Amino acid sequence: MATRIFITGGTFDKEYNEITGKLFFKGTHMREILELGRARIDINIRTLMMIDSLDMTNDDRQLILDNCKQAEEDLLASGNLEKTIVLTGAMIPFKFGSSDGLFNLGAALGFVQSLPQGVYIAMHGRCFDHDKVQKNKKTGVFEEI
């Protein structure tokens, strides 16, 4: 069972620009993260965009959806989206050393290989149905609704 990872940037991939003193995106750290985790699964990585998730538009979301649809992995039958899709993220950029991203990616890979078809959000070591979760914007915590 192959797993495809779509990269959108986000907190995961933010880096510190030494010249401007601001955060910016250069490229994804996904290979580095997978190597740190000694991952040995059949993974295809594709970068769709490198943006802060706060800046994500509906066009961006449509692009992600289109790519999920076109992915060959686990495309079983009809025109429906018969795949297991797990979205995850990070509260702290990977490059900051003490990031939760490594843990979240591990959990997302565990869930995506085990759960029935559907769209899920993996955060805090838990897995939420995509339509039963919201991010508490004051605390940053993902909560069931």
Added chain:
Amino acid sequence: MATRIFITGGTFDKEYNEITGKLFFKGTHMREILELGRARIDINIRTLMMIDSLDMTNDDRQLILDNCKQAEEDLLASGNLEKTIVLTGAMIPFKFGSSDGLFNLGAALGFVQSLPQGVYIAMHGRCFDHDKVQKNKKTGVFEEI
């Protein structure tokens, strides 16, 4: 669904003794790891032993089995072991900063919440049936058999 984590020490919890220059065990870093991962699941942690897995005896293994049996979590019916049990470990101690342990724990928590009852080994982002895997002692890689 509560999850119980049994601690046995292992590579995960090794620390560097500044006086002797050797590795040793002081206590588990599991709380610290879960906090780093922002875990918000119902977890009970119990330390069974603090030893190098290379020093693990059959008595130690029996102790782990007994504790798995007695755990209230997911004990469904008969006298059989009707639980989902996922064993994991680390190639590099957590305190070394660049440990795969954070990734492995994330994956193990993903698998343990999703898979049917059974005993599994989670390493390299994959999940193996407990009786279909062996550790290649030359490369340190877990391989399907």
Added chain:
Amino acid sequence: MATRIFITGGTFDKEYNEITGKLFFKGTHMREILELGRARIDINIRTLMMIDSLDMTNDDRQLILDNCKQAEEDLLASGNLEKTIVLTGAMIPFKFGSSDGLFNLGAALGFVQSLPQGVYIAMHGRCFDHDKVQKNKKTGVFEEI
């Protein structure tokens, strides 16, 4: 010989705000850095401001100068500024794990305890006279002039 450390924030102390996704200042990490370095010297820490050095005004600089003048440490005689003052900074925030700040602070403490009175800049393992150095704003490197 006591050493006083004045904190102004800067790259050293920037942190990642998990809610807004921006960098911000909360407090100084100087104690943590000194403990990591196992420093055992007589040090007084005083926080003067917590700002990005790019935002530093002449009023801020005057405040730093006033504090240098008033510090009891190494105030030898007349009204002149008879002290050894070493300014340092970081290219990467300490909280990012792979910061040069730990190295720079070590070097600054080495220079400040050894050099004759004067005002210096310690970066890149080197020490520059304060009036013979400039920061190359394209490369971020401090260069002799």
Added chain:
Amino acid sequence: MATRIFITGGTFDKEYNEITGKLFFKGTHMREILELGRARIDINIRTLMMIDSLDMTNDDRQLILDNCKQAEEDLLASGNLEKTIVLTGAMIPFKFGSSDGLFNLGAALGFVQSLPQGVYIAMHGRCFDHDKVQKNKKTGVFEEI
């Protein structure tokens, strides 16, 4: 003024062997440490040995002394050892992420460029005369005698 760094291994360069679960030496991390510190000084690195300092013999010490004598850097005149020599070390291996080694190396470079000729020990942000310091083997702290 060029600086020569002699590598002897020590706590600085210990690594974790994933197969045996023991600490071992593979090579020096000095270039990596200097790059992390953004060092831009004229440095020559030479590896003399890769051993635990607890295993150091008088022959090893003689080898270090011979190399100090032969180094061209700062060899001013007669047959005497007219150089500034600063010894340093680490309480925690660099590869463990939270090492004091980065701080100690910074301090050692600060001292070696500023102090008059002599042999010194840099630890804890301080510099000791080589014949006025001992390591407290219970606490691991270097103390003046």
